[in-house]
Amino acid sequence: MSRKILLLEDDPNLGFVLQEQLESGGFKVTLMTNGEDGLTASQKGRFDLCLVDVMMPRKDGFTFAREFRAKDSSTPIIFLTAKSLKEDRIEGFKIGGDDYVTKPFSMEELMLRIQAVLKRSSAREAPPRKQKIRFGDFTFDVASQTLLSKSGKQVLTAKEAQVLSLLCASLNDVVLRNDILKSIWNDDSIYNSRSLDVFISKLRKYLADDGSVRILSVHGKGYKLSSRR
Numbered sequence: 001m002s003r004k005i006l007l008l009e010d011d012p013n014l015g016f017v018l019q020e021q022l023e024s025g026g027f028k029v030t031l032m033t034n035g036e037d038g039l040t041a042s043q044k045g046r047f048d049l050c051l052v053d054v055m056m057p058r059k060d061g062f063t064f065a066r067e068f069r070a071k072d073s074s075t076p077i078i079f080l081t082a083k084s085l086k087e088d089r090i091e092g093f094k095i096g097g098d099d100y101v102t103k104p105f106s107m108e109e110l111m112l113r114i115q116a117v118l119k120r121s122s123a124r125e126a127p128p129r130k131q132k133i134r135f136g137d138f139t140f141d142v143a144s145q146t147l148l149s150k151s152g153k154q155v156l157t158a159k160e161a162q163v164l165s166l167l168c169a170s171l172n173d174v175v176l177r178n179d180i181l182k183s184i185w186n187d188d189s190i191y192n193s194r195s196l197d198v199f200i201s202k203l204r205k206y207l208a209d210d211g212s213v214r215i216l217s218v219h220g221k222g223y224k225l226s227s228r229r
Contacts, residue, residue: 002028003048003118008038008064009080010056018051021107035059042068047075049118054081054088062095069096076117080105090189098182120183133168135227136213140164147206154206159184163199167215167225177222 005022009015010033019029030047032038036058042050050068054061065077076098081088089100098117101110133140139148145161147154156164162184166175177196185192200215200223207213212228 002026004028004030004046005114006038006042006047006050007031008033008035008051008056008061009053010034011053018110021111022051025111033057035061035064038064039067042072049114049121050075050077051114052077052079054079054083054092062091065092065095065097074121076121078113078117093186093189096186098186116179120179135168135171135225136207136210138207138210138213140168149209151209156206159195160199160202163196164203164225167203167223171225171227174218174224175222180222 003026005027007015007018007022007029009018009031012033015031015033019031022029030041030045032041034057035052038050038052039059050065052061052064056064059067061079061081065079068075068077073096077096078099078101079092079097080101080103081092082103092100098120099113101113131141131143133142137149140146141148142161142165145156145158147156147164163180166180166183169175177193181192181196185195200217204215207215214226216224216226218224
């Protein structure tokens with residue numbers, strides 16, 4: 001079944017090109033030229049993703065996103081904008097945007113970003129494959145957020161459990177830092193990036209009892225939960 005995209009773009013030429021390219025890529029696209037009509041369309045049907053121009057008449061992209069997020073906290077939003085200021089990007093993520101693409105952009109880049117956001121969204125919605133995950137001497141009980149080992153039980157905070165779940169899902173493979181930030185915080189700001197560092201440090205302490213298990217930092221990419229057993 002084709003994934004449905006709500007596209008909000010007030011430039012008729014760009015809107016036409018984007019709609020044509022997205023539909024050629026297998027998506028079903030509803031195009032609106034302002035935020036007000038976009039909000040009406042979002043209330044009439046369900047979409048898998050919203051692709052939103054920031055500068056629009058009758059309701060700009062940020063206003064649309066605030067009102068949309070008040071009723072829908074899960075459908076991904078990607079902002080399209082000619083504004084590249086850091087403050088605008090932070091504002092977009094604070095509102096609940098999942099990504100921020102600065103014009104001009106290539107269609108290839110946009111398609112890759114859409115696929116990445118939809119993949120993260122599907123992972124959040126999917127039920128956990130395992131309630132208990134075993135690696136090394138540890139058993140991670142996802143439901144109770146507890147980490148069991150020979151030395152006892154460690155109760156994790158919600159964020160610690162979320163980070164560990166992502167690392168366990170890709171055991172012995174790299175998990176991109178930005179994917180962790182956007183999946184858990186929906187925001188890759190410096191503040192949240194520092195928070196992630198704190199959680200990684202805490203998890204490393206919890207795992208220190210088993211020398212065969214380590215959380216490795218992969219320079220320029222992210223983290224890898226490595227287990228030799």
